[in-house]
Structures are given as C-alpha cells and as structure tokens.
Amino acid sequence: MTGLEYVSFEEIAPTDFLPILNKSSTRTHLIAHEVFDLESVNAWMQGKIAVDAMPGCQVRAIRIDHQLVGWCGIQLENDQYEIAIIIDDAHWGLGKTVFRDLMSWAKAFGHNTVFIHFLHTRPEYKFLRKLSKNVSQNEFMGHQFTSYELAVSASSR
Known part of the structure; x- marks a missing residue:
C-alpha cells in the first residue's frame, strides 16, 4: 500500500490521537472508558511507549x-503476546495489510503464538477462525471477548 508508515508514538502529537480514540465508531469496539482529553491521551501514549520498550513487543502509530x-502493536498481556489493530473507520480496509505486517513482526521476534481478542461487538472473522489454533469466548475486565489463538508461522504466510 502506497504511503503506509509505522512510526513511533514519540513522533505523534497527542492531539492527533484524540479524534481517532474518541470517535464513536472506534469506541464501539473498545472496552468502555471515559472520553480522552489531552492529559489522559498523553498518559495512554506513555503507557504504549513503555509497552514498546518491552522485549518481544512493538507498538506503532x-x-x-x-x-x-x-x-x-504486539503487546504482552497476561503472559500472552497479543496483537492489536485500531484504525479509523475511513481506513478499515487497511486492517488485513496491518495484520500481515504484525504477524511478520511476531515471526521476527520469534513468537510461536499470538492472540487477538475482539470485544463482543465485533463480528466473527472467518479468515481468523481458519488460521486459528483455537477460538474461544472469554471474559476480561467484565466484558465478553472472542479470542483467536494464532500460530505465528502458519499465519504469516
């Protein structure tokens, strides 16, 4: 895809994230939280920068x-590496490209397995089910999720 870049959070102004993170179409598929303001988005970004510094993790704008x-990004949550993709709805078609790139990053890190956890508001993804070693329904932080367990080598082809 022409013009696609993955950049460090340090290169992004917190104000640039506010419209995406606070957009209703984005918030629909995330755990409920307060609307971000400049202080909370800055704290959130610092948290992602800290995750990015962890071995086996990579978080990018x-x-x-x-x-x-x-x-x-690839994040470590509950002793499992998970991938996360949050894209403004005007660019949702980009998701498969980003997914492939994340799986390549996971392979480069030497991960054998990664997880994707989708809030119950998301439809089932047949291509993910086909790639998954296991698909399960789980509860995290009081919310229902569909979790896809992916073998990195099989998924990164």
Whole structure:
C-alpha cells in the first residue's frame, strides 16, 4: 500500500490521537472508558511507549500519506503476546495489510503464538477462525471477548 508508515508514538502529537480514540465508531469496539482529553491521551501514549520498550513487543502509530489513521502493536498481556489493530473507520480496509505486517513482526521476534481478542461487538472473522489454533469466548475486565489463538508461522504466510 502506497504511503503506509509505522512510526513511533514519540513522533505523534497527542492531539492527533484524540479524534481517532474518541470517535464513536472506534469506541464501539473498545472496552468502555471515559472520553480522552489531552492529559489522559498523553498518559495512554506513555503507557504504549513503555509497552514498546518491552522485549518481544512493538507498538506503532499508523500513518497513510503522513496522516495518522490509527495504531497497532504486539503487546504482552497476561503472559500472552497479543496483537492489536485500531484504525479509523475511513481506513478499515487497511486492517488485513496491518495484520500481515504484525504477524511478520511476531515471526521476527520469534513468537510461536499470538492472540487477538475482539470485544463482543465485533463480528466473527472467518479468515481468523481458519488460521486459528483455537477460538474461544472469554471474559476480561467484565466484558465478553472472542479470542483467536494464532500460530505465528502458519499465519504469516
């Protein structure tokens, strides 16, 4: 895809994340939380920067033609590496490309397995079910999720 960049959070102004993180179409698929303000988005970004510094993790902002359109990453949660992709709805078609890139990062890190946890508001993804070693329904932080367990080598082809 032309113009796709993955950049460090340090290169992004907190104000650039506010419209994406507070957009109702984004919030629909995330655990409920207060609307971000400059202070809370800055704290959130610092948390992602800290995750990015952890071994086996990588968190990046996503830009298309120099415009911020979301973020993605490999994060360590509950002793499991998970991938996250949050993209502004105007660019949702970008998700499969970002997914493939994340799986390549996971392979480069030497991960054997990664997880994707989708809030119950998301539909089932047949291509993820097909790639998954296991699909389960789980509860985290009082919310229902569909969890896909992916073998990195099988998924990164």
